[in-house]
Amino acid sequence: NAGVTQTPKFRVLKTGQSMTLLCAQDMNHEYMYWYRQDPGMGLRLIHYSVGEGTTAKGEVPDGYNVSRLKKQNFLLGLESAAPSQTSVYFCASSPEGSTNEQFFGPGTRLTVL
């Protein structure tokens, strides 16, 4: 099992460009999450999904959109990138239920110039 994978690992964008980050998991997990982590800080939840076809806003959703057309994939889109979106983005998945561990992908390092 590959676990949780993220594509790409690194990306540099210019202000105003758009991109999509892909997260894939092969553990048949119901829940998937997108976080961002800024230097010296914890993870902040951007959007999450409790199942195929559903998405919901997290703590910092502005400037991002998500889609979960297939259970194993969770896409994060930036429509018009801003320097404030420079960060490390982590995707995670977990089985249904609040007592379960989240499994994280290796992260995508995004720089917006």
Next chain:
Amino acid sequence: RKEVEQDPGPFNVPEGATVAFNCTYSNSASQSFFWYRQDCRKEPKLLMSVYSSGNEDGRFTAQLNRASQYISLLIRDSKLSDSATYLCVVNLEDANAGKSTFGDGTTLTVKP
């Protein structure tokens, strides 16, 4: 006030030392509690869950105090390999899809 607060450290300790981290949370509806470990430029990984009765895993002991709304992590006989950032994580009840709130982390450096 942040929902989950941790002492950022850094904690610099010699090998073999015992070190303890505390974490406080503000939402009394919090249901599940965890400690994750994050190595530099890597993804977080679960270190241990925290149970109401307290639990131990080798050199690591976790405690939960619901009345005072804090959790703790104790590391005994510190190893060089314990150097990392330790994240306190609190989950709400199932109705909130198990959303996690992360503390900003406590950095530990174990020196020879």
